[in-house]
Amino acid sequence: MGIMGFLRDRMGKILAFFIGFALLAFIIGEVVRSGGSFFRDDRNELGNVSGEKVAYDEFAKKVEQNSTQFRQQSGQGNLSPQITSYIQETTWNQMISQLILKKEVDKLGLVVSDDEAKSMVSGDNPNPQIVQAFGDPKTGQVDKNKLNTFLNNLAASKADDPVRQQWSDFISQMIEAKLSEKYVALVTTGLYVNSLEAKDDYEAKNKLANFKYTVLTYASVPDSKITVTDGDYQSYYDEHKNEFKNQQETRTFDYVSFNAAPSSADSAAIKAQADKLVTAFKATKDDSLFVQINAETKAPLVYVHKGRLEPKLDSVMFNESNGFVYGPYLSTGSYKIAKLVDARTEPDSVKARHILIDDRTIGVEKAMAKADSLKKLIQGGKSFAELANMFSVDKNSAVKGGDLGTFGRGAMIPVFEDAVFSGKKGDLKIVASQYGVHLIEIEDQKGSSKVVKVAIVDVPLKASSQTQTTVYSKAQGFLGSLTKDNFDEEAKKAGIQKKTATDVRGVAAALPGIDNAREIVRWAFNAENGDFSDKVYISDNQYIVAHLVMIKPKGILPLDAVKKQIEPMVKNKVKAKVLTDKFAGALNGVSSIDQVAQKVGSQVTPLENIVFANPVIPGSSAEYKVIGTVFGSQPNKLSKPVEGQQGVYVFVLNSFTNPPALTNAVREKQQMAQTILQSADAQIFEALKDKATIKDNRAKFL
Template identity: 50%
Template sequence: MGLMTFLRNRAGYILIGAIGFAIVAFLVGDAINVGKPFWAESQKVVGTIDGEEISIDQFGPKVDQSLAQFKQQYGGSGNAQMQAMAVDNVWQGEVAGILLGKEYSRLGLTISGDELFDLLQGKNPSPLIVQYFGNPQTGEVNRAEVLNSLKQQDKNPQLKQQWDLLQSEIEKQALQKKYANLISNSVYVTTLEANDEYQNRNKLASFKYAVVDYASVPDATVKLTESDYSDYYNENKKRFENPTETRSFEYVAFSVNPTKADSAAVKSQVEKLAADFRTAQNDSLFAAVNSDVKVPYTYMSKGKLDPAVDSVVFNLPAGSFYGPKFSGNSYKIVKVIDTRFSPDSVKASHILIDPSKLGGVDRANKLADSLRTLVQNGVSFASLAQQYSVDGSKDKGGDLGTFSRGQMVAPFEEAAFNGKPGDLKVVTSQFGVHLIKIEKQVGSSKVAKLAYIEKGLVSSNKTRDAAYKKANSFLNEVEKGDFAEVAKKNGLTVGVADKVTPTQGFAPGLDNPRQLIRDAYAADKGDVLKEVYQMDNAYVVARVTDVKPKGILSLDAVKKEIEPMVRNAVKAKMLTEKVNKALEGASKIEQVAQKLGKTVAPVENIVFANPIIPGAAQENKLVGTVFGSQPGKLSKAVDGVQGVYVFSVDGFSNPAPLANTYKQKEMMMQASAQRSLGAAFQALQDKSEIKDNRVKFY
């Protein structure tokens, strides 16, 4: 595939990019433009990054492009979660583009003309040049092809635009690499650090312990005071930093799933449809008009349909009728029009002719016939493709590579798979007139041409209307009363969505919650949202239960959440006193365990870097204390995650001396450099003022 075709298919990735590879770091104009009130402009601001405004006029098209790429990559028509991914992808690209761009400028990082020349056509080509112009097997770049494409820019404005885009991305990636090298070269690991890391991962400890579990103290016997809460909060304040504002809400969903009456009605409709389908004169047209799911009227291989249908129809002869078959919440009806054995894949080249440039399809077909004759008389197909084709593949002599069924438009596919190697075929598609050369056909398997109808089991208007009326009635009632009490009185289940972020595309139990989330962010804590929200399978009424701002959360905001930890902290004090009493006069771990009514558990071969106690939990404090203790000595009480421990170290097994300090340091520096690059970008964000208004638009 040529550069133009490749860039056309991947334009979304290049426009959006990943963090650190954002294509465009654009400057937003003044907030107040001549003839426009400032408030009209501010309504278009998706966010502000270090003083630079991001307009919805520029942000929106990038989101659309990103969403289109996700649809192509993952399939489907797109959902709320996919939309949220696209929005976040573009936003992260904008943040990276602006902040990293300013950092490059501050540090004086640039790409010189000589460096750019080398990246485009020199001995050290950019990975993108290797990707577009390199041999897939050897990785070698075809520099002649690069130069030829560069020369064609003056004659082809579209190609010039794409080269400008590609060059911009190459420069961005080169700057990113320089910045990454700058960060990684600032990282150093000392010999002492290398030896410590080696010891932490290879020194083994064996010890015995006894534990008094927190669960042994009934919760009801522990009375928590405000001082208990504040002490725990102040000691662990950094744990309560909220990276972004969140909302929590409770909701009641009123199902619109099909009733028994709906199911019976759909079944009756499908049975009548099947009877008409049996006698239909035009199978493909009848299927296209009546099916909820459009399946191309062309030969397809086994494995493309619902397994319950696929396993049957490919064993039926031509002329067979199958269905209605209910599977996966829909009815399937299939007519087997034809079956045959066909290649699994085809390697082909083509010349695409644009009829609009020649005065119509007839003239385009005549040119294609003339070109076919020239090829049959020995003229190079590749040279004719470079001269006459309007497709990007012309840069590779029209080579389309190897493709399987379903990758090409129907007329093209039929010609490529139904011919034989060496054939020259002329076909017309929505893209123009093609002269196809079949280079090679691989494999052989059974394919079938099917007329396919699928009808989903859906709710009737009566069912949906009844659910909406119930939801609306509930909304009116909760506006005047307690949400949970009203739900309980009506026998309804209350769902909870906790800590929902502004751009989140999902919420527990809700399949399409974006509008609900947006409205929740425009409401206050305790507000019942004024709308009945329509999901794919329910109507929903919701109330905002909590608002957590960005930053360190207050004690009141986390009080309920930290209650179990605070209770364990109080229990730890109680149990520590108990363990300390048991330690009095004891010289062995067995004596302490006996006083506590506990058993001694032996543990072997624990490493500092992996503080997991088998059958217990990850006990960082306990294992850290073990490695700081002397063998044979009875420890003091240690409050851990599961309870309060007492232990005695049996001994340590030291590893052999570090044989290759340099290799250990190099490995640690690589890991540290990777972490440092992410940490540097996070530091840039932390020190910048970033206002995120995406929830107002998406």
């Protein structure tokens, strides 16, 4: 009874201990499997630069900012995986460059003082972007009145005004750029070209060599006539080891793709669906609403000039009357129906200015009323430019009196364009858009041509669920048949072509034939060599199964990883030994290159005016070793065999033509220094990146 009582009394503590122990073991197990640490929060660590963390949330914020900027500049609404990958890569490089530079700048104690920062905005030598935004086109100088008005408006604006944050970001970027400029100037000041270097460079570009050569090409020796040993591979690898430095980890995998393209039955069913829409499209009174309800691509209805529609429509719509319906027709993977909504004649281009009123805080009605009040002030003689400077939230145009310049169709949002292209010179118009309420003045209109507004309903040609299920089952069956070593064999049995994605980086967005490949790339970077994919991956109409065949780690790659890559060069090295021996035998007892060529069954080719700085043999390729040997030779003396890029050479130097003596070493030194400086910026940062320890975890996040 004593023991049972003891257990009853302490059972709660015992259970709590074991439950706590089990929970801790579970957490530790999960952490070990995920490669993280319970006590160190690295789940947000996208990367690390010499101990400085690159946070994922900060990276994601900057990617979104850069993506928004790209959309505004390009006019693209949706970004493709390739464009998204490009923006992510650019953002990553910006962030690691900033961290690397910051370490160097802090180490050297470089700063941009408050006075310097102010000078870059309002001093005698302002930043070029300040000149661009606030400059007077006539003088090319900053308009102090415009700049001061903007700064005063900024100081008076609310703390949450987005323009404040934009200005703060601009100042920060300007200071970072100035620090970078200071650091580069500090390094490049130490670059120097001496007189001997100037003389060598002058002679390399102007000293001429005249010689004859004969060559035995590597192609003249069949692969079947040579034996390549492991020692040959090792020897070549050891000589060129530094060429095999992998800057980032890469992975190579084979894959097969089961195509779930729409069947003929699917196509017929979708065509019938489109046919049913034609009657309703003809009858509708609200074409825009009809498009929004029935189209896959819900594009706004806008006026366009001839040449802006796809060819099938462009040749029809400019010759028909309103209400005409064309289609269904097949285009870019969809059945489409097009309706001519309106046609009219309008200007080719418009010059306009506007005052943009923010309706987010006061509402659309009050913003419209404010715009109407400003309109009456302008009609009463008030300056549009002054009012724009005072009231417009579009600060980029406000500093220029609201001026938007001259533009054609497609440059502005549709509601804005409809207002300025349908009005006449001198009109003041008020319209609301997603950006706020615009008070617009049409300053000028030029040209005249016909435009049309066409509503398009598209019905995508997609595989039916039955087709998708059938193809997915085939892919799943293929995956289920795989073992560690039978991927190629099973692909042949299934009659599917195997493809290879070679040296894929962890942030790759697309692969040959696969536009959206992030999921499968992410799998590859979490798999072990020899693994096949854990599931069937889907990309558009493709069902993909993959097999990881090679992992190339960051750093110097081992011989096995580059063996296939260096095979042609290794074979040429072995062939070079054969050809060198052949030339060596031919050189015995001869006194001319013609005799050597005759013995080996080759020809003699004369060359004139070859310079060391351009070591190219005409009709062949760059032959650095051959041309270098020529310039180190004595005239009228047969050379020993020289192993080149295309084959083994023997030559005889006829003569050198020396250039006039260098009389202006100063100019030569300046030209060389300028060339060095032009590439210095990029080389400095590449050197800093090589020196830094950069950990890249993007493959696990993106």
